[in-house]
Amino acid sequence: MKIVRITAMWCMSCLSMKKTWKKALKEYPNIDIIDLDFDFNEEEVKKYNVGKTLPELIVFNDGVEIKRIVGEKTLKEMNQILEVLNEKN
Amino acid sequence: MIYLDYSATTPLNKEVLDAFNEANLKIYGNPNSTHKLGILAKELIDETTDIIKAILNASAYEVIYTSGATEANNLAIKGFAEANNHRGKHIISSPYEHSSVTSCLNYLAKLGYEIDILGTDANGVVDLVELEELIREDTILVSIAMINSELGILQDLKAIKEVIKKYSHVSFHSDMTQAIGKINVDVTVCDLVTFTGHKIYGIKGVGALLRKESINLVPVIHGGKSTSVFRGGTPAAPLIYSLGKAITTVYLDFDKKSKHIEELYHYLINELLPDIAISHLNSKSGIYHIVNISFIGLKANVLQKALSDRGIYISTQTACNSDSSFSMTVKRLTGSDELAESSVRVSLSYLTKKSELDELVNAIKEIIHENS
Numbered sequence: 362m363k364i365v366r367i368t369a370m371w372c373m374s375c376l377s378m379k380k381t382w383k384k385a386l387k388e389y390p391n392i393d394i395i396d397l398d399f400d401f402n403e404e405e406v407k408k409y410n411v412g413k414t415l416p417e418l419i420v421f422n423d424g425v426e427i428k429r430i431v432g433e434k435t436l437k438e439m440n441q442i443l444e445v446l447n448e449k450n
Numbered sequence: 451m452i453y454l455d456y457s458a459t460t461p462l463n464k465e466v467l468d469a470f471n472e473a474n475l476k477i478y479g480n481p482n483s484t485h486k487l488g489i490l491a492k493e494l495i496d497e498t499t500d501i502i503k504a505i506l507n508a509s510a511y512e513v514i515y516t517s518g519a520t521e522a523n524n525l526a527i528k529g530f531a532e533a534n535n536h537r538g539k540h541i542i543s544s545p546y547e548h549s550s551v552t553s554c555l556n557y558l559a560k561l562g563y564e565i566d567i568l569g570t571d572a573n574g575v576v577d578l579v580e581l582e583e584l585i586r587e588d589t590i591l592v593s594i595a596m597i598n599s600e601l602g603i604l605q606d607l608k609a610i611k612e613v614i615k616k617y618s619h620v621s622f623h624s625d626m627t628q629a630i631g632k633i634n635v636d637v638t639v640c641d642l643v644t645f646t647g648h649k650i651y652g653i654k655g656v657g658a659l660l661r662k663e664s665i666n667l668v669p670v671i672h673g674g675k676s677t678s679v680f681r682g683g684t685p686a687a688p689l690i691y692s693l694g695k696a697i698t699t700v701y702l703d704f705d706k707k708s709k710h711i712e713e714l715y716h717y718l719i720n721e722l723l724p725d726i727a728i729s730h731l732n733s734k735s736g737i738y739h740i741v742n743i744s745f746i747g748l749k750a751n752v753l754q755k756a757l758s759d760r761g762i763y764i765s766t767q768t769a770c771n772s773d774s775s776f777s778m779t780v781k782r783l784t785g786s787d788e789l790a791e792s793s794v795r796v797s798l799s800y801l802t803k804k805s806e807l808d809e810l811v812n813a814i815k816e817i818i819h820e821n822s
Contacts, residue, residue, distance in 0.1 A: 370556045371549035374778060377567040379559050413776040413791070 362392045362450055365419040367406055369399035374433045375416040385439035389447065422450040452762045452806045457599055457628060457740055457797035463651035469695040470653055473688035481685045482675050491687040495677055498694035502658070505697055506630070506637050511660040514678040515690050519627040519646035520550040521670065522659035525680065526623045526642040527554040529667035530591055531563060537619060538588025539563040544576050544605065545782055546598035551625055555593075568594075573735040574603035574783050582613050589620050596635065597628035600767040600779045600795055602736025604633075611639040621665060627657075631700040632739050633708070641665045647689075652696030656689035707800035712738045714798050714807060722811040728818065732780050732793055741796045742780065744789040745814065748821055749775040753794055756817040762810055765795045 366382075368375035386392060397406050399415060411417050418430040427450065430442055453461070477494055479487030499513045516522045531541065543555055545567050555565045566584050568576040576594060585592075592614055594605055607624055614622050623642035629635050630643075631650030637643045637660055646657030661667065661680070673682015677690075715738035723729045723743065732742040745753060750766040752775075757764055767777045781790035796810065 368556075370553040372556070372778075373545055373547065373552050373567070374782075376552055376556050376559060376565060377545065379565070413787075414778060414781070 362389075362446065363395065363421045364392055365395045365397060365409065365421070367397045367399055367409065367411055367415060367417045367419070369415055372399070372415045374414070378416055378433055381434065381436050381439055384436055385443055388440075389443060420446060422446075452809055454796045454798065454802065454806065454810060455763045455765045456799040456802075457649070457795065458765050459648045459654065460651045460799065461801070462653060463696065463699055465699055466652050466692050466695045470688050470692035473691045477687060479687075481677065481687050491685075494687050495685055495690050498690050499677075501694045502697055505701060506635070506643075506660070508637050508643075508660050511637070511643075511662055512678060512680075514659045514661055514681050515685060515693070516657045516659055516681060517655055518648070518657040519548070519625065519644050522644040522646070522657050523548070523550040523625055524554055525659050525667060525670045526625075526644055527551065527591070527593055528558065529670050529680065530621065530623065530642065530665070531558050532668040533666040534590045534621075535563075538586075538590045540566070540586055540589040542566045542568060542581065542584050542589060542592045544568050544594045545570065546574055546601070546603050546779065547593070547595050548599055548625055548627065551593060551595065572783075574598065574601060574733065575735070576605060576610070578609055578613050581610065582616075585613075585617050585620060587619070589617070591621050591623060593623040593625070595625040595628070597626075597632070597737055597740075598779070599628050599740070600777065601733040601742045601783060602628075602740030603733060603783075604736050607639045608636065628737075628740075631697060633737060634704070647693045647696050650696045650700040653689060653692045656686060656693045658693065708738075710800050711798050711802070714738075714802055714804065715741060717804055718796070718798075718807050718811075722807060725811065726815060726818065730789060732784060732789060739798050741798065742793055743796065744780070744792040745794070745818065746788055746792055748792055748818060750777070750792055750794050751775045752821065753792075753814065753817055756820070757810070757813055760813050762813055764810075765797070766793070767795060 399406055409419055414432045420428040477490050479491040481491040481495055502513050503509050559565050569580050570576050596607055597604055614620050621641040624640045625644045626635055627644055627646050627649055630645040641662040643660040648654040667680045669680050671682050676682055677685045718741055719731055728746045730744045732744055754766050776791045777793045780793040
């Protein structure tokens with residue numbers, strides 16, 4: 362699995378999610394994380410049709426988009442999402 | 451033209467401009483020069499510093515002049531972090547900070563600092579119990595804005611200080627950009643305080659960081675001799691002089707100005723807005739200068755443009771989102787997408803007239819009718 366993680370420097374939700382991501386993703390060392398900055402990687406970000414809210418995590422399996430995780434989530438929510446994705450893929 | 455965006459910036463006070471022009475034309479020496487004109491420029495800065503310290507009751511602080519609040523916040527947060535990272539790399543902040551604070555914190559997080567964001571009550575006021583729980587041995591800084599620029603949420607800095615002062619290794623910074631010159635403030639509860647000129651009828655391009663003398667920083671801008679070892683560059687004496695003039699004039703007749711704004715606030719929310727069924731006040735406990743309202747069903751950018759076409763200027767806030775109609779700050783406070791995509795900020799001044807609010811509300815009624 363691969364996750365494209367789109368954030369921005371000015372984004373408070375992106376900042377407050379950092380610790381949650383770190384804890385949740387620790388259990389899944391084989392997930393590739395590709396970080397894109399909303400402003401500094403503008404052209405690349407455009408390809409992903411980002412919605413209203415940051416951060417946006419776009420999950421891919423074998424090159425196919427399978428889920429978008431948008432905005433702030435609790436650690437419990439992140440763990441649940443990752444568990445389901447991991448079981449299915 | 452009706453200007454109701456005073457929290458974005460304020461019109462320039464003529465007295466401030468005159469002071470700036472006079473200083474530019476007559477006292478143009480480099481304050482670092484040792485000839486008479488340089489000494490006069492240096493004296494102008496020193497006199498201004500004394501005035502600012504007297505007005506803000508900040509005798510125990512250095513006034514570090516900057517290009518504005520963004521630079522002051524960068525120096526306060528990044529400069530403090532770099533100077534104190536041998537003690538720890540943990541910083542605590544609030545979820546209602548200006549993007550110049552958030553960006554510094556995100557930058558530090560990338561460098562390995564650990565940032566905790568406090569939870570709040572339903573009004574956006576930070577949780578003091580959680581603050582105390584989060585403070586650790588490696589916590590070096592708490593940075594919390596006194597007033598949020600979008601919703602007007604007012605934090606109780608004195609109560610925050612009561613918690614922090616139990617921990618001598620923790621310093622306290624507050625971005626008071628939306629507070630100084632708008633309300634009476636007590637800067638002495640903080641170790642570092644940010645403010646800027648253009649929010650108080652001054653010139654854009656000058657601000658300051660108040661630094662308690664015991665606080666160590668690393669400069670963000672390195673350079674030659676200046677008024678402060680913490681900020682390089684030739685001191686902009688005329689701009690600094692204008693900042694002193696701005697802060698002096700903004701606090702003249704202050705009670706009268708504040709009372710006028712309070713009356714305008716109550717007039718707007720109690721007498722005008724109830725006539726618009728789809729209006730919703732997003733923050734009910736903030737300062738009177740900032741009124742954040744959603745007109746449910748009408749996108750914020752549509753309303754803003756239609757008002758702008760009529761010569762009425764208000765703002766939408768777009769921080770932390772990619773859609774100009776969606777406010778993550780309103781979403782955070784209210785939990786509602788509907789309110790977040792239709793929220794606008796009306797910000798008031800002592801210059802605002804009741805009749806301008808009448809015109810605003812009449813225009814909004816017309817725009818709602820046109821869009822229904």
